[in-house]
Amino acid sequence: MKKTIVALAVMGLGITGAHAQEMIVKLGSVAPLTGTISHLGKDNENGARLALEDANAKGITIGGKKVKFELIGEDDQADPRTGTTVAQRLVDAGVKGVVGHLNSGTTIPASRIYDQGGVPMISPSATNPKLTQQGYKGIFRTIANDVQQGSALGKFMVGPLGAKKVAIIDDRTAYGQGLADETEKAAKAGGAQIVAREFTTDKATDFNAILTKIRATNPDVIFFGGMDAQGGPMLRQLKQLGVTAKFVTGDGGCSPEMIKLAGDSIGSSAYCSMAGLPLDKMPGGAEFRDRFKKRFNADVQIYSPYAYDAATAIIAAMQKADSVEPSKYLPALKASTVPGVTGNIAFDEKGDIKEGAITLYQFKDGNWVAM
Amino acid sequence: METLIQQILNGLVIGSVYALIALGYTMVYGILGLINFAHGDVLMVGALTALQTMMFLMGVAPGMSPVAMLTISLMVAIPVCMMIGYAMERLAYRRLRNAPRLAPLITAIGMSFLLQTLAMIIWGRNYHTFPQLISTTPMQPIEGVFVTPVQIFIVISSALIMIGLSLLVNKTRIGRAMRATAENHRVASLMGVDTNTVIAFTFVIGAALAAIAGVMFASNYGIAHYGMGFMPGLKAFTAAVLGGIGNLGGAMLGGIVLGLVESLGAGYIEHLTFGFLNSSYQDIFAFIILGLVLIFKPTGLLGERVSDRA
Numbered sequence: 205m206k207k208t209i210v211a212l213a214v215m216g217l218g219i220t221g222a223h224a225q226e227m228i229v230k231l232g233s234v235a236p237l238t239g240t241i242s243h244l245g246k247d248n249e250n251g252a253r254l255a256l257e258d259a260n261a262k263g264i265t266i267g268g269k270k271v272k273f274e275l276i277g278e279d280d281q282a283d284p285r286t287g288t289t290v291a292q293r294l295v296d297a298g299v300k301g302v303v304g305h306l307n308s309g310t311t312i313p314a315s316r317i318y319d320q321g322g323v324p325m326i327s328p329s330a331t332n333p334k335l336t337q338q339g340y341k342g343i344f345r346t347i348a349n350d351v352q353q354g355s356a357l358g359k360f361m362v363g364p365l366g367a368k369k370v371a372i373i374d375d376r377t378a379y380g381q382g383l384a385d386e387t388e389k390a391a392k393a394g395g396a397q398i399v400a401r402e403f404t405t406d407k408a409t410d411f412n413a414i415l416t417k418i419r420a421t422n423p424d425v426i427f428f429g430g431m432d433a434q435g436g437p438m439l440r441q442l443k444q445l446g447v448t449a450k451f452v453t454g455d456g457g458c459s460p461e462m463i464k465l466a467g468d469s470i471g472s473s474a475y476c477s478m479a480g481l482p483l484d485k486m487p488g489g490a491e492f493r494d495r496f497k498k499r500f501n502a503d504v505q506i507y508s509p510y511a512y513d514a515a516t517a518i519i520a521a522m523q524k525a526d527s528v529e530p531s532k533y534l535p536a537l538k539a540s541t542v543p544g545v546t547g548n549i550a551f552d553e554k555g556d557i558k559e560g561a562i563t564l565y566q567f568k569d570g571n572w573v574a575m
Numbered sequence: 576m577e578t579l580i581q582q583i584l585n586g587l588v589i590g591s592v593y594a595l596i597a598l599g600y601t602m603v604y605g606i607l608g609l610i611n612f613a614h615g616d617v618l619m620v621g622a623l624t625a626l627q628t629m630m631f632l633m634g635v636a637p638g639m640s641p642v643a644m645l646t647i648s649l650m651v652a653i654p655v656c657m658m659i660g661y662a663m664e665r666l667a668y669r670r671l672r673n674a675p676r677l678a679p680l681i682t683a684i685g686m687s688f689l690l691q692t693l694a695m696i697i698w699g700r701n702y703h704t705f706p707q708l709i710s711t712t713p714m715q716p717i718e719g720v721f722v723t724p725v726q727i728f729i730v731i732s733s734a735l736i737m738i739g740l741s742l743l744v745n746k747t748r749i750g751r752a753m754r755a756t757a758e759n760h761r762v763a764s765l766m767g768v769d770t771n772t773v774i775a776f777t778f779v780i781g782a783a784l785a786a787i788a789g790v791m792f793a794s795n796y797g798i799a800h801y802g803m804g805f806m807p808g809l810k811a812f813t814a815a816v817l818g819g820i821g822n823l824g825g826a827m828l829g830g831i832v833l834g835l836v837e838s839l840g841a842g843y844i845e846h847l848t849f850g851f852l853n854s855s856y857q858d859i860f861a862f863i864i865l866g867l868v869l870i871f872k873p874t875g876l877l878g879e880r881v882s883d884r885a
Contacts, residue, residue: 376855401853402841402853402854403853403854403855403857404854404857407802407805407806408806409792409796409798409803409806410589410796412585412588412589412838413582413585413586413837413838413839413840413841413842413854413857414841414842414854414857416578416581416582416585416838416842417578417582417841417842417854419578419581420578433702433798433800436702436797436798437796437797437798440711440796440797441796443711443713444711444713444721444723444726445581445713445721446713446715446721461701461702464704465702465704465797465798467704467707467797
């Protein structure tokens with residue numbers, strides 16, 4: 205979950221006479237470009253950059269002037285405080301729109317700064333439902349949120365997995381609890397019985413007590429809303445307690461790290477979900493992969509197609525409104541229906557992507573394999 | 576029924592680890608009246624040092640038997656922790672021995688941060704997989720009750736170590752010196768006891784126990800990282816207070832009781848409160864028991880060690 209800020213700034217004054225009819229519009233991209241998930245951050249930035257370069261190559265005219273888009277890349281270090289600092293910097297630089305940030309934790313506090321600064325923001329990767337529930341007008345995302353993810357997980361458990369009895373555990377964080385609640389709702393609606401609802405923390409290592417209690421209720425499926433650092437050891441303890449129920453978790457556990465930490469205790473009865481589609485299944489996925497590789501000499505990590513679509517949506521809205529001013533193009537952005545790499549980009553009234561896709565994975569041959 | 580037995584077993588395993596860590600807290604408190612908050616982090620250093628050694632051994636001698644590998648890793652981790660224990664006492668706490676009690680307490684918290692940060696620099700922030708050299712394949716001694724060899728190993732070795740420590744304190748010369756120093760270290764030193772050595776020895780023994788507990792903890796859960804010492808450290812401190820801080824038998828009893836309360840609490844709190852409380856109150860439940868014990872028996876279950884400082 206990266207925050208990419210695409211800032212569109214009109215620099216009408218600094219341009220020399222030769223290009224008097226050309227208008228430079230700055231777009232910002234914010235994501236962690238340093239630290240443990242910097243590879244994901246760079247990926248987002250490149251996605252946004254590619255969209256801008258495509259627009260420039262096409263030669264777009266807005267308000268009678270030829271427009272040249274320019275990307276300002278900022279690093280939020282996946283840190284909420286740094287996130288708000290760079291957000292303010294972009295607002296002060298007079299950007300007209302922002303793609304970002306990556307993490308929910310940085311996007312939510314930064315969204316307030318953009319709202320106050322009147323700069324529209326589209327996150328390509330922040331999934332926490334709260335982001336779009338704050339009542340801000342110019343805040344969007346191109347990725348499915350955790351409500352959509354939880355409901356997909358719940359349906360998956362009662363449908364394909366055929367669960368009648370479901371046990372649910374969460375780590376009492378905003379993410380884990382939110383996801384577990386949504387999953388529980390969907391599983392109940394699907395007719396499953398919730399036989400246990402247990403809790404742990406995001407710092408715990410011992411789950412034997414709650415797992416023993418769950419074992420006594422004999423569930424078909426155990427769902428865990430939390431991160432891989434707890435999920436891995438939890439799988440080990442389930443095996444040690446002789447529990448054979450299927451194990452399902454969300455995107456927090458859908459990582460190579462989870463597989464590493466679970467050791468030999470993970471098997472084909474483990475499933476996880478991720479917001480978004482695998483690249484191969486996106487409408488424009490194959491073409492995007494090739495062009496991305498050619499331009500940046502790097503593989504698509506996860507969210508760059510979503511960053512590309514976010515930037516594309518902003519540019520398309522500007523064209524439609526024939527203005528780069530946020531107040532003018534915001535209504536057009538809200539009403540977007542732009543065919544993007546990841547699918548049709550259209551937002552609901554809160555700013556969430558309509559029909560956000562969720563993909564389910566099963567553990568197979570040492571890896572998570574999309575189902 | 577098998578659920579109840581399983582919960583008791585779960586509590587016994589985690590309680591044994593708590594007890595082992597609690598001994599380190601309680602020994603130091605008994606002698607110095609100091610709560611060494613960095614004790615949990617010594618545990619973490621022990622586990623990560625052992626992990627590093629195992630990685631090294633797997634690289635140079637891939638065919639080595641698990642038992643030999645575990646033994647060698649312990650032989651490396653224990654001295655490393657002993658050195659850290661000695662260094663903490665010598666460099667930080669000894670200088671503050673006659674300072675107001677708050678000063679060494681704050682220093683101990685500082686030591687805890689220092690060790691965690693150093694470990695973070697050396698081993699990184701990520702969780703590491705800890706090789707489970709003792710089998711974790713579950714066995715069923717009773718239908719429906721699962722227990723793994725590593726859990727049996729933890730309970731038995733903790734018991735043996737505790738017996739060994741009791742013998743050391745009650746039957747040996749250095750043990751007598753420790754008891755004398757705990758009673759009154761000025762008088763003990765007048766009687767010819769080298770109290771500095773005795774205190775340093777106490778820290779070193781405590782650190783060695785922490786190293787063993789760290790390896791056990793990591794072996795049981797299969798993971799290790801730089802912050803792993805904090806929670807068990809806090810729980811073990813609670814166990815020491817529960818049993819009566821400064822009292823070796825109390826630390827053992829406190830550890831086991833805390834483990835059982837946690838396990839049974841998490842398992843049955845919902846039934847006991849008719850669904851009003853659930854397992855998110857698991858930790859609070861343990862502290863409620865602690866609170867109750869301290870209200871009715873302020874010196875803990877077995878009573879605080881009586882000395883002028885306590």
